[in-house]
Amino acid sequence: xxxxxxxxxxxxxxxxxxxxxxxxxxxxxxxxxxxxxxxxxxxxxxxxxxxxxxxxxxxxxxxxxxxxxxxxxxxxxxxxxxxxxxxxxxxxxxxxxxxxxxxxxxxxxxxxxxxxxxxxxxxxxxxxxxxxxxxxxxxxxxxxxxxxxxxxxxxxxxxxxxxxxxxxxxxxxxxxxxxxxxxxxxxxxxxxxxxxxxxxxxxxxx
Numbered sequence: 001x002x003x004x005x006x007x008x009x010x011x012x013x014x015x016x017x018x019x020x021x022x023x024x025x026x027x028x029x030x031x032x033x034x035x036x037x038x039x040x041x042x043x044x045x046x047x048x049x050x051x052x053x054x055x056x057x058x059x060x061x062x063x064x065x066x067x068x069x070x071x072x073x074x075x076x077x078x079x080x081x082x083x084x085x086x087x088x089x090x091x092x093x094x095x096x097x098x099x100x101x102x103x104x105x106x107x108x109x110x111x112x113x114x115x116x117x118x119x120x121x122x123x124x125x126x127x128x129x130x131x132x133x134x135x136x137x138x139x140x141x142x143x144x145x146x147x148x149x150x151x152x153x154x155x156x157x158x159x160x161x162x163x164x165x166x167x168x169x170x171x172x173x174x175x176x177x178x179x180x181x182x183x184x185x186x187x188x189x190x191x192x193x194x195x196x197x198x199x200x201x202x203x204x205x206x
Contacts, residue, residue, distance in 0.1 A: 027082045041068060074095055103170065106166075107163040110162040
């Protein structure tokens, strides 16, 4: 038993040399997602501002043009900084705020699921009711369309637009806030060592 524990602790200690891999993977996953989100808002800036401003079908936010510009900057620049692992903790803060706004101002009323799945234990009444609608959509497509061609690249689904994706991204960003850019895998790590003249990472940039 003691030998097994010693082997376990030795393995865990040695694995810390690769501790930067986890935040690197988070950064590589988040960067293109955020860049695409920011780019979409930029390409449709007027529509984004209108959505931010409208109180009936939008978010009803004050200073919508300013907030839209800040959201675009946070997502596009944040994606670049995350990709480089530069100022990772600092950059994570506005991105976490952006995700929280998305969760509570946009997706919250729709529940958890991003794609409606009435068989899921996370399905709310809205998702359960969508099963009949989805069935009718498929029936119409089978009767009046080339269903095999229409579904050749994926199944027909109903977008529920729940908090699932935004919450997942938020959790990942919170993790990066506490872990930093990653040992050996981020500019934060190497800039820290360059400034201190040491080859041992400070805890703040691990």
